[in-house]
Amino acid sequence: MGRQSSNFNPEQENLFRRTDSEEEALSNPAASEPPHPRQEAGGLRCPLRDVPNGRRVRVVSLPRGESGARLEALGIRPGKIVTKLSGMPFSGPVALELDGRQIAVGHGVSRAILVEEVPEP
Template identity: 40%
Template sequence: MLIPLNKTRNGESGIVKDVGGGDGLKRRLAALGLRVGLKVTKVSGMYFLGPITVRVGHTQIALGHSMAGKVMLEVEG
């Protein structure tokens, strides 16, 4: 089942299956290292608002809440 990154729980991991939004958003996320097929772990963030911090490999990045909502994960577990 696919769920948006901004709806995952802190500490939850998954594989990026799709990145929605326009080409600009897709390029920005790719430049940050967030691409389809990679495993990401949500480090911190609130369920309804505010920035979300994720770990991709050995790197942590922060995304806006709506931006994170465009990243669809297949959650492990």
């Protein structure tokens, strides 16, 4: 808890100003996960937040730190396929589906999870 206060200001919608996800977002190098060559070629990577609703995507990397550990504990790991269900307004959370289970993650976390497209089955 040694970090500074996270005076979250909704107007100031900048991911990198938000201390709670700052470290995580900044320290999100795919370098920590040796990228699979096919994944590399798999095309665009983007934050889960920006994925259209109902789209299946593959998780590429997680935020580091505590959030990452909690996501992993829930089974959200690099390589897993998830479906984004919805994103709530006003910087609300993102709901996703993983192995038939719904999981909700906060706005900042949803921007720090990088995913890539997978071809529709």
